[in-house]
Amino acid sequence: MTTHPRRPRGAPVDDALFAELCGELFGCLPRVDQRVKAAVYVRGLLCAEGRKSVRKLAAVSGGAVSEQGLHHFVSESTWDWRPVRAVLARYVAGVVPVRAWVVRPMVIPKAGEHSVGVDRGVGQLRNAQYAVGVWAASEAGCGPVSWRLHLPRVWLDDRDRRSRAAIPEEAGAETVEGCAVSASLEVAGAWGLPSRPVVFDARSASVAAVVRRFRAAGVPVLLRVGSATRLVRVGGGAGEVAARHLVAGVRHLRRPVRVPGARSAEHTAAAVVVRLPGGTCEFVLVGHWVGRGAQPEYWLSDLVTAGPAALVSLSRLVGLVDGDFGRLTDGLGVRDYVGRSYDGWHRHVTLVSVAHAVAALSEAVLSYAG
Incomplete structure (x- = not known):
């Protein structure tokens, strides 16, 4: 508050x-x-x-x-x-x-x-x-x-x-x-x-229920999700995995992203394509780090082709x-x-x-x- x-x-x-x-x-x-x-x-x-x-x-x-x-x-x-x-x-x-x-x-x-x-x-x-x-x-x-x-x-x-x-x-x-x-x-x-x-911010929400309503209305979304949110990696098997583990798996792919008013080296991001458990639609899960030692933020979007930099830029609008x-x-x-x-x-x-x-x-x- x-x-x-x-x-x-x-x-x-x-x-x-x-x-x-x-x-x-x-x-x-x-x-x-x-x-x-x-x-x-x-x-x-x-x-x-x-x-x-x-x-x-x-x-x-x-x-x-x-x-x-x-x-x-x-x-x-x-x-x-x-x-x-x-x-x-x-x-x-x-x-x-x-x-x-x-x-x-x-x-x-x-x-x-x-x-x-x-x-x-x-x-x-x-x-x-x-x-x-x-x-x-x-x-x-x-x-x-x-x-x-x-x-x-x-x-x-x-x-x-x-x-x-x-x-x-x-x-x-x-x-x-x-x-x-x-x-x-x-x-x-x-x-x-x-x-x-x-x-x-959907960290305290049922992500599946939220996504279902937006997709039914044809409205794209970018949701901040919790580190424990269960997702399925596309091409990585059928098992459900916590968002933090999925992002950790692509941590080596982190790249600097440009955020207005900040040095690009301070902001890095990596992305992985996922599905919701039991779902067929593809989403992109983005891990966004601010600084070297910080824990990442986790963002989920159906804008699969937008790219991590564009999604991080949208997420900064919250601030x-x-x-x-x-x-x-x-x-x-x-x-x-x-x-x-x-x-x-x-x-x-x-x-x-x-x-x-x-x-x-x-x-x-x-x-x-x-």
């Missing part, structure tokens, strides 16, 4: 870009007052200092929108956040050369038990919400375009809790890993976006996403929503995604102008 950074004193904002982005993204909202409030909310996320309470966000508007009006707009209004996300994803894909959709988990500690989805999960010392964000990622820039909140069974099976949080009937039980897959498939397969691989989360997204208040409704949470994180896009693109514009 990323720790909370010191809150920035307002993110950079290019006013022309802000107006253009809000005009395009919020054009799908049915009423003029909703479009105005959406822009006020995003401006508040960008400019208010410290924790992004509704009071602070409303204060940034100089009285144009009341605290009560802004609270109602996010927590109790009827506007649909889904079209806003789809338009945002298409906008970002049009201005940034998206190389992959990166899935990033997010834990949101909570003091009480009433926020939608809050649970005391395994290993957690206090109540928390668990969510995943899907990021458009490239070396040129990263930004969240969609989110999914994991809903534990204690929320789905309790009719009273479910009703108070207005959890929709179609929301069903899924594992944490299933939550991540569902979120990424919505972006990668349902919004008419460029076909790009999905990258995420860029983590960096932007700590530098921008967390400071924009993605974990600051205190309402209790399912739609309210989704509206808030959607508007944070818009604020992130404004901040990241403004940095580029202002840097170029300077």
Whole structure:
């Protein structure tokens, strides 16, 4: 879990870009007052200092929108956040050369038990919400375009809790890993976006179950897997072998790979073609070492012809996403929503995604102008 950074004193904002982005993204909202409030909310996320309470966000508007009006707009209004996300994803894909959709988990500690989805999960010392964000990622820039909140069974099976949080009937039980897959498939397969691989950490997941869903949707993947993941080497017999042993067997084939911003000698990789136990489709397992004495990372992909260097380059996007989360997204208040409704949470994180896009693109514009 990323720790909370010191809150920035307002993110950079290019006013022309802000107006253009809000005009395009919020054009799908049915009423003029909703479009105005959406822009006020995003401006508040960008400019208010410290924790992004509704009071602070409303204060940034100089009285144009009341605290009560802004609270109602996010927590109790009827506007649909889904079209806003789809338009945002298409906008970002049009201005940034998206190389992959990166899935990033997010834990949101909570003091009480009433926020939608809050649970005391395994290993957690206090109540928390668990969510995943899907990021458009490239070396040129990263930004969240969609989110999914994991809903534990204690929320789905309790009719009273479910009703108070207005959890929709179609929301069903899924594992944490299933939550991540569902979120990424919505972006990668349902919004008419460029076909790009999905990258995420599957070390605690059932790799076979994850791969099955992505292949059924025709979406390529690059998964970080555990060293004990059982795989079958193509041409090496029918036995199942742990990933660490398969990679150790090709260790002598390690070659330097280029990673932007690092010396190529620091990063080496080797690959072996494998199958999942009982499967027929071929995958490539890549071992990636950073430094001489380090243990390798293990990455599994159905992009068999891509080559180790290309797959290592894609895997490094996870670090860029983590960096932007700590530098921008967390400071924009993605974990600051205190309402209790399912739609309210989704509206808030959607508007944070818009604020992130404004901040990241403004940095580029202002840097170029300077």
